Amino acid sequence: MNLEGVSRTALMTLRARADEHKKRRRLFADPDAVAWLAKLGWPKELDRHYSWWVQGKTAIRVDHIDELVRTCREGFDSNTVVELACGLSSRRQRIGNPGLWIDLDLPEVITVREGLGISGEGQRHLAASVMDFGWMDALAGRTPEKTIVIAEGLFYYLPLRDVYQLFEEMRRRLPGAAIIYDVIGEVDFESARKFSDALGAPIHWANKSPFEQGMIDFGVATIPGLEPEGVVADSVKRAPQPWRFLLQRALKIENLRDRRSGIIVGWLAPLR
Numbered sequence: 001m002n003l004e005g006v007s008r009t010a011l012m013t014l015r016a017r018a019d020e021h022k023k024r025r026r027l028f029a030d031p032d033a034v035a036w037l038a039k040l041g042w043p044k045e046l047d048r049h050y051s052w053w054v055q056g057k058t059a060i061r062v063d064h065i066d067e068l069v070r071t072c073r074e075g076f077d078s079n080t081v082v083e084l085a086c087g088l089s090s091r092r093q094r095i096g097n098p099g100l101w102i103d104l105d106l107p108e109v110i111t112v113r114e115g116l117g118i119s120g121e122g123q124r125h126l127a128a129s130v131m132d133f134g135w136m137d138a139l140a141g142r143t144p145e146k147t148i149v150i151a152e153g154l155f156y157y158l159p160l161r162d163v164y165q166l167f168e169e170m171r172r173r174l175p176g177a178a179i180i181y182d183v184i185g186e187v188d189f190e191s192a193r194k195f196s197d198a199l200g201a202p203i204h205w206a207n208k209s210p211f212e213q214g215m216i217d218f219g220v221a222t223i224p225g226l227e228p229e230g231v232v233a234d235s236v237k238r239a240p241q242p243w244r245f246l247l248q249r250a251l252k253i254e255n256l257r258d259r260r261s262g263i264i265v266g267w268l269a270p271l272r
């Protein structure tokens with residue numbers, strides 16, 4: 001295995017899911033994460049970056065994004081999922097297949113995935129940078145409104161100007177597709193930056209306040225029933241203790257609420 005820099009972070013989230021699977025009261029089952037981690041091995045030097053905090057917040061995010069994908073899939077009768085920066089994600093294995101499922105990441109990560117023999121019906125790997133917009137060719141002939149794009153743990157690793165460009169291109173080529181992604185808020189930015197620098201995978205930008213700015217800036221329209229306030233309330237409801245208690249407390253403080261990190265779901269608004 002040869003994962004460096006930002007691609008190494010995929011091992012952290014893999015470990016978090018494998019550890020979640022082993023809990024007595026787990027948020028989700030993920031036997032593949034356990035098996036893949038056992039095959040790859042855990043680099044000892046990552047120990048100092050990994051903690052119950054990293055594990056817990058990763059598992060909460062994974063669980064909630066799984067649920068949002070299910071909701072979008074049912075709501076829009078989706079038949080196509082693209083998981084950008086999939087890392088060592090086992091989402092397709094956890095939540096099943098609506099038709100075509102594309103897992104995209106940088107070539108070194110896809111090589112590791114293929115070495116693990118990850119495959120499923122309708123599941124396809126794409127070795128590319130998200131900034132090589134040719135990946136959208138793989139969706140030619142699919143209906144954008146029936147497509148779900150997932151970008152979990154990705155956008156803040158890219159320079160902000162790249163993220164703008166990528167959204168513009170997705171809005172041009174996949175108008176009406178649902179997109180699910182997470183942002184780091186101003187309240188967490190400094191600690192997240194120190195953490196990611198130490199890991200050798202620097203993050204570049206924080207979501208501006210208020211939280212909705214993370215949709216407006218990128219041309220993402222609200223999906224009725226999945227407004228940011230409802231999504232965060234759902235995140236809190238799904239979180240186990242002591243996370244639920246801590247999140248409830250934090251969200252009562254307006255200044256924290258607006259500057260929070262979190263998950264965004266919306267539609268890629270057509271470019272006018």
Ligand SMILES: C[S@@+](CC[C@H](N)C(=O)[O-])C[C@H]1O[C@@H](n2cnc3c(N)ncnc32)[C@H](O)[C@@H]1O
Nearest residue numbers: 007009010013085086087105106129130152153
């Ligand atoms: C924090 S991991 C997240 C992996 C996965 N989404 C998850 O949550 O487990 C970040 C991932 O982003 C990928 N990545 C970073 N820059 C990328 C780019 N320009 N194109 C595609 N993938 C990228 C890395 O290789 C890595 O797998």
